[in-house]
Every structure is written in C-alpha cells, then in structure tokens.
Amino acid sequence: MVEEIYQSTKEEREKWIEEKDYNLFNLESEKVFIDLLTDSGTGAMSDKQWAEIMTGDESYAGSRSFHQLKNTVNKITGFDYLLPTHQGRAAENVLFSALVKEGDVVPGNSHFDTTKGHIEFRKAHAIDCTIDEAFDSEIIHPFKGNIDLNKLEKVYKEYGKEKIPFTLITITCNSSGGQPVSIENIRNVRELSNQYQIPVFFDGARFAENAYFIKEREEEFKNDTIKEIVLEMFSNGDGMTMSSKKDGLVNIGGFIALNDKELYQKCGNFGIIYEGFLSYGGLAGRDLAALSQGLDEATEYSYLKSRISQVEYLGNKLIEYGIPIQQPIGGHAIFIDAVKFLPNISREEFPAQTLGIELYKEGGIRGVEIGTILADRDPETRENRYPKLELLRLAIPRRTYLQSHMDYIAACLKNLFDRRHEISSGYEITWEADILRHFTVKLKKK
Known part of the structure; x- marks a missing residue:
C-alpha cells in the first residue's frame, strides 16, 4: 500500500527527540519521515x-x-x-x-x-x-x-x-x-x-x-x-x-x-x-x-537483485561523498562507522547513538545504534562493553522506498558529514534496563 508520510521541521524534531529521552525507539512513527530503524516486518507484501x-x-x-x-x-x-x-x-x-x-x-x-x-x-x-x-x-x-x-x-x-x-x-x-x-x-x-x-x-x-x-x-x-x-x-x-x-x-x-x-x-x-x-x-x-x-x-534471484541493488545504490552514494561505511556493502542495510564519522565524540559518549540522533534532527530519518548501548554491560562486572565497531545501521525495508528516498538519505548524511567537526559532545545514560537496554534506554546530552 501507499501511505502518506509527514515531513516535519528541524525544530519540531529537536523537540520531539528530547521529549523521548533521545531514544529513537520511543518516537511515534508519524514523527519519522523515512524509517530505517529496522528491516524486520517493515516491508511490503506482494x-x-x-x-x-x-x-x-x-x-x-x-x-x-x-x-x-x-x-x-x-x-x-x-x-x-x-x-x-x-x-x-x-x-x-x-x-x-x-x-x-x-x-x-x-x-x-x-x-x-x-x-x-x-x-x-x-x-x-x-x-x-x-x-x-x-x-x-x-x-x-x-x-x-x-x-x-x-x-x-x-x-x-x-x-x-x-x-x-x-x-x-x-x-x-x-x-x-x-x-x-x-x-x-x-x-x-x-x-x-x-x-x-x-x-x-x-x-x-x-x-x-x-x-x-x-x-x-x-x-x-x-x-x-x-x-x-x-x-x-x-x-x-x-x-x-x-x-x-x-x-x-x-x-x-x-x-x-x-x-x-x-x-x-x-x-x-x-x-x-x-x-x-x-x-x-x-x-x-x-x-x-x-x-x-x-x-x-x-529465494528468487530477480527479487534479491532488485532488493540488494537498492542498498548498494545508497552505499555507493555515501562512498562517493567520503562517508565511512562498512565495506563491502551488506545485504539489508548500510552501516556507518560512527567513530570515523564523529571523531570528536568519545566511545563513552556513544558516537553511533549521537550520529543517529543528529541524522533524525537533520532529516527525520530514523536509524539504529549498533554499538556500545546495544552491546549492553558485562553481566558480571556491569561495565560497559565496547564493541570493535561502533555503527549506525540504516536498514532498508523490502519493497518499500524509492530511489528518490535513497537520494534524500544520502543528501542528509552529506550535510552532517560536512559539518561533523561542529558536533563535539554526545550523551550519557540516565536510566537503563538490566538486559537489552537499547530498546528502552533514557539519555541526556553530555
């Protein structure tokens, strides 16, 4: 089906994400312009x-x-x-x-x-x-x-x-x-x-x-x-x-x-x-x-070729702009290397989450952090686990968005990348669950 999506203003988005404790999962779907939170259950059936x-x-x-x-x-x-x-x-x-x-x-x-x-x-x-x-x-x-x-x-x-x-x-x-x-x-x-x-x-x-x-x-x-x-x-x-x-x-x-x-x-x-x-x-x-x-x-090649080519199209656009992503380009999503994208944000301030918040404020695009927040704490020491890669995942729903949407996503990321050195602080946790914390975590600006 076709559904209407609302293109909000940056001021509205800054207010909305603050009200939701800077957790992208908490946003109502109508406040998201392009939703790349997950490719799980978000595609279109034939x-x-x-x-x-x-x-x-x-x-x-x-x-x-x-x-x-x-x-x-x-x-x-x-x-x-x-x-x-x-x-x-x-x-x-x-x-x-x-x-x-x-x-x-x-x-x-x-x-x-x-x-x-x-x-x-x-x-x-x-x-x-x-x-x-x-x-x-x-x-x-x-x-x-x-x-x-x-x-x-x-x-x-x-x-x-x-x-x-x-x-x-x-x-x-x-x-x-x-x-x-x-x-x-x-x-x-x-x-x-x-x-x-x-x-x-x-x-x-x-x-x-x-x-x-x-x-x-x-x-x-x-x-x-x-x-x-x-x-x-x-x-x-x-x-x-x-x-x-x-x-x-x-x-x-x-x-x-x-x-x-x-x-x-x-x-x-x-x-x-x-x-x-x-x-x-x-x-x-x-x-x-x-x-x-x-x-x-x-499990038909024609479908997979079409689906994965759309992901490749977006990935190649970002590579063209110099944006650091996991290469080669994966099958269902683009994974942005947040540590390289935001060099001024320490691992303790969650660079991938910071990048996700900035992308939402920039263009109403919702991704998901695949980094330290998602990695949770060590069950025994309760210290943060810092994974080897700190990624922002942009998961592309199947059979849902058009090439023009991919161009818009790339343009928003380029805008952010061009001013990446202006982003100098990240976030800290104010509340978290004992396990799988990234779904419900609450944050504030550092």
Missing part, C-alpha cells in the same frame, strides 16, 4: 501474499496453512520438522530453552542483541569467533561474516562438547554489517564441529540475501539458482531459527526448523508453553500462508 492472506485456514490444530508452510520450508531448507513462532526471538527462546543451560558457551560469528540476550539470560556466554577482517570497515573481504576456524577450535578445546550445546552461524551476519558467510566456511565449520561432536545451527533471518552473495562472489556457485544454494547451505546444519519478518517477506512470524525428531519434541513442549499449539505457534493461519508464499519469492 499481490500473491495478500491473496494467501484471504485464503488462510484458521483451524487451531492441523491447519491447511501450516502444512503448506511446512512443505515450503522443507523444500527450501531441507529440514523435516517445523515449529512456527510469532517472531525470531520467540524461536530463540524456544530453542534455547531446550538446549542452553547455566555455564554453557555458544560460539559463532557476531551474535545479534536478542540472541546474546537469550544466552545471557540463561547465565550462559556468547563467544564471538568472527574473522578479524570484519572489524575494519575499510578492508574489502567478500565474506566478512565468516567464522575464524582457529578461534572456534580454541573454544572447542577449552570447553568441550559438555559445555557447548551448539555453534550458531548467523547468515547474513547483522552485527558485522550485514556481511555474508561463504559455503566454504560453512562446510569447514561443520567439519570441525563434527570432530568435536558439536551441533551446528543457523540464525537464518537473512538466509536468502546470504545465498545471493554466495552466487555473486563464490565461484563454485555462480551458475546455481538461489534455491539450490540455500539447500546446500542448510545441508551443513542441524537446524535453524528464523525471523520471518526479514527474508520471509512478512510483517510478523518466525519458526524453528530441525532434522532431529527428539529435539523437535522437546522444543515442541516449550513451544506449546510459550507460543501456542504446534501447528500455529502464535500466528494466524493467514500469516502462515503469506509466509509460505514469501519464502518462495525471497
């Missing part, structure tokens, strides 16, 4: 998906729409067992309830905030084994989401299979800038994990975009279809979680897909407790049907 909405089967148990989705997930991923959930973090909650216990460690590439939150909530630890190239925004590496096998084996040797319930591969890797993982790396992780008898799971929220980059950058797969690449990716895992609000092309939903019947049954018990019966998992039948169609559309 005509075929809307048709599925009208024919969804709302039966509580054994819905036709569930079986339609189950068959689609099996065809696309190869996994035999399906548990729907209402969104991705719900899938994590169910799976981790079955597998993660106090004192465990979960290695992988850069875990996203909710993933790490679910691990730490269970008094376990997430360990980042991403390759070092991912943490230098200027290095060009085709697969910055890759896991460093030496780092991973060090974790395996130190903790062993008794303390490691699984290794998690996030595709694409959001926290390192929407960067893909190669199939070569996935295969190597699987082979190493087999040696130590450790299962491998995927966070597949953006699996189709990952497959697109494999087709474009990994020689072995240049003539394969996206669906063929996806099957090969997932053949190296024991299961996956999915936030369907990304590459499922729907506004709500998620799932767990597994090969092990015993684990499916264990997760199913938690699913019934937390989400609903096994065949609906907190979703309406129409949502299951729309997701089935969305997964099929998202």
Whole structure:
C-alpha cells in the first residue's frame, strides 16, 4: 500500500527527540519521515501474499496453512520438522530453552542483541569467533561474516562438547554489517564441529540475501539458482531459527526448523508453553500462508537483485561523498562507522547513538545504534562493553522506498558529514534496563 508520510521541521524534531529521552525507539512513527530503524516486518507484501492472506485456514490444530508452510520450508531448507513462532526471538527462546543451560558457551560469528540476550539470560556466554577482517570497515573481504576456524577450535578445546550445546552461524551476519558467510566456511565449520561432536545451527533471518552473495562472489556457485544454494547451505546444519519478518517477506512470524525428531519434541513442549499449539505457534493461519508464499519469492534471484541493488545504490552514494561505511556493502542495510564519522565524540559518549540522533534532527530519518548501548554491560562486572565497531545501521525495508528516498538519505548524511567537526559532545545514560537496554534506554546530552 501507499501511505502518506509527514515531513516535519528541524525544530519540531529537536523537540520531539528530547521529549523521548533521545531514544529513537520511543518516537511515534508519524514523527519519522523515512524509517530505517529496522528491516524486520517493515516491508511490503506482494499481490500473491495478500491473496494467501484471504485464503488462510484458521483451524487451531492441523491447519491447511501450516502444512503448506511446512512443505515450503522443507523444500527450501531441507529440514523435516517445523515449529512456527510469532517472531525470531520467540524461536530463540524456544530453542534455547531446550538446549542452553547455566555455564554453557555458544560460539559463532557476531551474535545479534536478542540472541546474546537469550544466552545471557540463561547465565550462559556468547563467544564471538568472527574473522578479524570484519572489524575494519575499510578492508574489502567478500565474506566478512565468516567464522575464524582457529578461534572456534580454541573454544572447542577449552570447553568441550559438555559445555557447548551448539555453534550458531548467523547468515547474513547483522552485527558485522550485514556481511555474508561463504559455503566454504560453512562446510569447514561443520567439519570441525563434527570432530568435536558439536551441533551446528543457523540464525537464518537473512538466509536468502546470504545465498545471493554466495552466487555473486563464490565461484563454485555462480551458475546455481538461489534455491539450490540455500539447500546446500542448510545441508551443513542441524537446524535453524528464523525471523520471518526479514527474508520471509512478512510483517510478523518466525519458526524453528530441525532434522532431529527428539529435539523437535522437546522444543515442541516449550513451544506449546510459550507460543501456542504446534501447528500455529502464535500466528494466524493467514500469516502462515503469506509466509509460505514469501519464502518462495525471497529465494528468487530477480527479487534479491532488485532488493540488494537498492542498498548498494545508497552505499555507493555515501562512498562517493567520503562517508565511512562498512565495506563491502551488506545485504539489508548500510552501516556507518560512527567513530570515523564523529571523531570528536568519545566511545563513552556513544558516537553511533549521537550520529543517529543528529541524522533524525537533520532529516527525520530514523536509524539504529549498533554499538556500545546495544552491546549492553558485562553481566558480571556491569561495565560497559565496547564493541570493535561502533555503527549506525540504516536498514532498508523490502519493497518499500524509492530511489528518490535513497537520494534524500544520502543528501542528509552529506550535510552532517560536512559539518561533523561542529558536533563535539554526545550523551550519557540516565536510566537503563538490566538486559537489552537499547530498546528502552533514557539519555541526556553530555
């Protein structure tokens, strides 16, 4: 659908963001001109998906729409067992309830905030084994989401299979800038994990975009279809979680897909407790049907080429203006290196959050901080964790904005970049939650 957006004045925006304690999450959507807070559930569905909405089967148990989705997930991923959930973090909650216990460690590439939150909530630890190239925004590496096998084996040797319930591969890797993982790396992780008898799971929220980059950058797969690449990716895992609000092309939903019947049954018990019966998992039948169609559309090259080209267009504009971003350009978002953009703001004053606030005031554009606020405090010391990259993420909703919107975003950022040396102070926290603080944190000017 088309909806009207209101272009406010800078004075209005300065007042609004101050009233919301400088937390971009707190802004009402009508006070945002272009919303790049997230690509999760913010895209537009196709005509075929809307048709599925009208024919969804709302039966509580054994819905036709569930079986339609189950068959689609099996065809696309190869996994035999399906548990729907209402969104991705719900899938994590169910799976981790079955597998993660106090004192465990979960290695992988850069875990996203909710993933790490679910691990730490269970008094376990997430360990980042991403390759070092991912943490230098200027290095060009085709697969910055890759896991460093030496780092991973060090974790395996130190903790062993008794303390490691699984290794998690996030595709694409959001926290390192929407960067893909190669199939070569996935295969190597699987082979190493087999040696130590450790299962491998995927966070597949953006699996189709990952497959697109494999087709474009990994020689072995240049003539394969996206669906063929996806099957090969997932053949190296024991299961996956999915936030369907990304590459499922729907506004709500998620799932767990597994090969092990015993684990499916264990997760199913938690699913019934937390989400609903096994065949609906907190979703309406129409949502299951729309997701089935969305997964099929998202794994077509023509769609992915169009979607990722729009992100590349914006990224190349910013590179042309000299603005420091994570390169190569990722699949779902542009990640601006806030430390390089705002050299006068110390890490203690949250440069990525500062840049996000300035961009909102400049043009009504809402992004999200992927930096120190999101990284939370160390659960034991309660000291701030300072990640290697301090990023402002501009996530592009799927099938939503036009090229003219991208030009506007680039122009606003150029305006800010041209006067970056005038921005000399950041923010401090006045209130925060114990975990996942960035959603509700309150700030004031330093």
